[in-house]
Amino acid sequence: MWKYIAKRLAMVSIVIAGVTFIAFSAMYFAPGDPAEVIALARYGEDLSASQIGTLREAEGLDAPVHIQYLIWVGHLLRLDLGKSLVTSEDVLAEILQKLPATAKLAIASLLVSFLIALPAGILSALRKNSLLDRGCMFVSLVGVSIPNFWLGLLLIWLFALTLHMFPSFGYGSLKHFVLPALTLGTSLAAVTARLTRASLLEVLGQEYIVAARARGLDEHTILFRHALKNALLPVITFAGMQFGYLLGGAVIVETIFSWPGIGKLLVDSIFARDFSMIQGCVLFIAVLFSLSSLAVDILYAVLDPRIRYDRHD
Amino acid sequence: MTDMIEKIKLTEKAYLAEKRLVFGEFRKNRLAISGLLLIAVLCFLAMFAPEIAPHDPLAQKLDSRLLSPSSEYPFGTDELGRCIFSRVVYGTRVSLGIGLLVVAATSIAGTVLGLLSGYMGGFLDEAIMRGVDIVMAFPNIILALVIAGLLGPGFSSVVLALALTQWPVYARLVRGQVLSLRKRAFVEAARALRPSSFYIMRKHILPNCMGPVIVLGTLEIAHVIIFAAALSFLGLGIQPPDPEWGSMLKAGIPYLRTAPQLTFFPGLMIIFTVFSFNFAGDGLRDSFGQPANQEVLAR
Numbered sequence: 248m249w250k251y252i253a254k255r256l257a258m259v260s261i262v263i264a265g266v267t268f269i270a271f272s273a274m275y276f277a278p279g280d281p282a283e284v285i286a287l288a289r290y291g292e293d294l295s296a297s298q299i300g301t302l303r304e305a306e307g308l309d310a311p312v313h314i315q316y317l318i319w320v321g322h323l324l325r326l327d328l329g330k331s332l333v334t335s336e337d338v339l340a341e342i343l344q345k346l347p348a349t350a351k352l353a354i355a356s357l358l359v360s361f362l363i364a365l366p367a368g369i370l371s372a373l374r375k376n377s378l379l380d381r382g383c384m385f386v387s388l389v390g391v392s393i394p395n396f397w398l399g400l401l402l403i404w405l406f407a408l409t410l411h412m413f414p415s416f417g418y419g420s421l422k423h424f425v426l427p428a429l430t431l432g433t434s435l436a437a438v439t440a441r442l443t444r445a446s447l448l449e450v451l452g453q454e455y456i457v458a459a460r461a462r463g464l465d466e467h468t469i470l471f472r473h474a475l476k477n478a479l480l481p482v483i484t485f486a487g488m489q490f491g492y493l494l495g496g497a498v499i500v501e502t503i504f505s506w507p508g509i510g511k512l513l514v515d516s517i518f519a520r521d522f523s524m525i526q527g528c529v530l531f532i533a534v535l536f537s538l539s540s541l542a543v544d545i546l547y548a549v550l551d552p553r554i555r556y557d558r559h560d
Numbered sequence: 561m562t563d564m565i566e567k568i569k570l571t572e573k574a575y576l577a578e579k580r581l582v583f584g585e586f587r588k589n590r591l592a593i594s595g596l597l598l599i600a601v602l603c604f605l606a607m608f609a610p611e612i613a614p615h616d617p618l619a620q621k622l623d624s625r626l627l628s629p630s631s632e633y634p635f636g637t638d639e640l641g642r643c644i645f646s647r648v649v650y651g652t653r654v655s656l657g658i659g660l661l662v663v664a665a666t667s668i669a670g671t672v673l674g675l676l677s678g679y680m681g682g683f684l685d686e687a688i689m690r691g692v693d694i695v696m697a698f699p700n701i702i703l704a705l706v707i708a709g710l711l712g713p714g715f716s717s718v719v720l721a722l723a724l725t726q727w728p729v730y731a732r733l734v735r736g737q738v739l740s741l742r743k744r745a746f747v748e749a750a751r752a753l754r755p756s757s758f759y760i761m762r763k764h765i766l767p768n769c770m771g772p773v774i775v776l777g778t779l780e781i782a783h784v785i786i787f788a789a790a791l792s793f794l795g796l797g798i799q800p801p802d803p804e805w806g807s808m809l810k811a812g813i814p815y816l817r818t819a820p821q822l823t824f825f826p827g828l829m830i831i832f833t834v835f836s837f838n839f840a841g842d843g844l845r846d847s848f849g850q851p852a853n854q855e856v857l858a859r
Binding site for chain 2: 258261262263265266269273276277278388389391392393394396397400401403404408490491492494495496498499502513514517518520525529532533536537
């Protein structure tokens with residue numbers, strides 16, 4: 248067990264080291280000299296060569312790239328992500344300030360998705376190949392194919408502009424949560440429902456379920472006491488990947504609904520060419536995602552001892 | 561010696577025959593066939609866009625702005641009086657083009673890396689797999705968003721951003737396939753006879769990996785098309801006036817109340833396209849007898 252955890256920890260540290268490298272190099276994806284791009288973002292079009300020169304020195308952009316990287320990592324280790332190039336706010340403080348909005352949206356969406364997906368997946372598996380099952384799976388295939396930006400606009404059109412039931416943007420009251428959480432949650436539900444169905448079908452075909460039937464247990468007990476416990480394990484661990492999906496989807500949903508979260512912060516800073524904010528957001532998201540995957544893996548190994556032996560691919 | 565080679569060929573033939581049944585299955589699979597028919601319709605739209613579209617997709621006509629659907633404009637007109645139907649039809653070219661280009665590039669690169677990783681093992685395997693992990697540490701669309709956003713909008717940035725971020729799925733899949741194929745008798749026998757790794761990979765392993773790669777590639781076209789549309793929707797991909805579904809949606813937002821047709825039809829077209837590829841991919845997967853892949857589903 249400890250060996251497994253140690254191995255996963257070592258792998259995650261390598262990944263995070265790689266992630267810092269990619270996040271750092273984001274500055275060099277943009278065509279042109281970073282100092283000039285930053286100066287443009289900060290002072291506008293009317294630039295003098297000396298302004299760019301001063302900025303290059305002030306931001307340490309005159310050092311060789313690998314030195315810049317090392318300095319940047321040095322700051323990182325002290326949890327210093329630098330300051331926004333546009334507003335001069337502290338990057339980490341800004342991200343942490345936006346985190347609750349994104350986290351709340353993610354939790355609400357996860358709830359929506361489970362409320363739809365678990366009943367649909369379980370019923371489909373219990374009535375395999377029935378009309379209900381085919382219907383659910385068809386709807387979920389359509390669901391996977393609906394882009395969340397379109398679903399968001401459709402919900403705004405229907406519930407905000409036509410029926411005036413919920414606000415179309417903003418953040419604060421419970422009513423503001425409804426449309427964004429529905430948008431993000433339903434697209435996730437489509438996937439979760441399919442996974443729940445597949446997983447439950449697999450478990451229901453196993454010998455211990457047949458044995459339980461042979462012992463004369465009623466279907467209700469078999470489903471709730473025996474089958475679901477094992478069937479939901481992959482669904483729960485899948486939450487790790489769902490978390491990634493939510494972080495990615497948040498970028499789009501937060502932009503549509505003007506939700507003050509990390510996703511919108513990232514998009515806004517891309518438009519503003521705010522390199523340090525982009526680096527900070529990307530790094531924060533990737534590290535959060537890596538750590539949550541690690542946590543899920545460890546949890547999985549604790550819950551299901553078989554994993555430790557056969558999950559070393 | 562020749563005897564042995566014959567025997568190896570026989571075992572591999574038996575294995576391949578088992579796989580060939582797949583295509584028999586596929587023909588019986590109505591899901592997959594209807595998916596392929598839908599894809600054929602899309603290709604038809606893309607190829608004959610100039611013949612199908614009733615108007616020039618870029619032609620502005622300011623006296624006929626924001627018209628509702630009519631016989632002249634089947635989907636109505638947009639804020640500059642352009643025919644939405646014609647723009648949607650031309651948009652097929654952009655989306656299919658991005659989808660096919662990205663999937664062609666990433667499936668080839670990912671397959672080669674996966675083969676090397678699985679077959680060679682050792683340090684190379686570690687290096688490639690950690691590369692895969694690093695790219696996959698950026699969930700969903702995040703990395704593509706940053707690359708495309710910073711490269712600047714346009715067709716080539718979208719393709720490059722998606723290509724750089726989508727190859728790891730194939731590498732991981734192919735590596736898994738190679739690891740299980742390596743244990744097959746015909747591969748072990750071939751290794752005993754033919755020392756060249758390259759020959760074995762090309763002749764025995766690669767052909768047997770193709771099925772799952774084709775399934776994944778089909779589903780990936782759907783993902784790539786959604787991602788590309790999302791980038792354009794955010795304003796970081798294809799820019800107006802080029803007809804692209806995502807950017808058409810973005811342009812329609814201010815008119816959502818008065819002229820919902822601006823957002824409605826391009827969105828339906830994305831759904832139709834993505835659904836076709838998902839449908840075909842699901843059908844293919846069923847006929848290959850593969851279990852639903854969590855990672856593929858999750859993206």
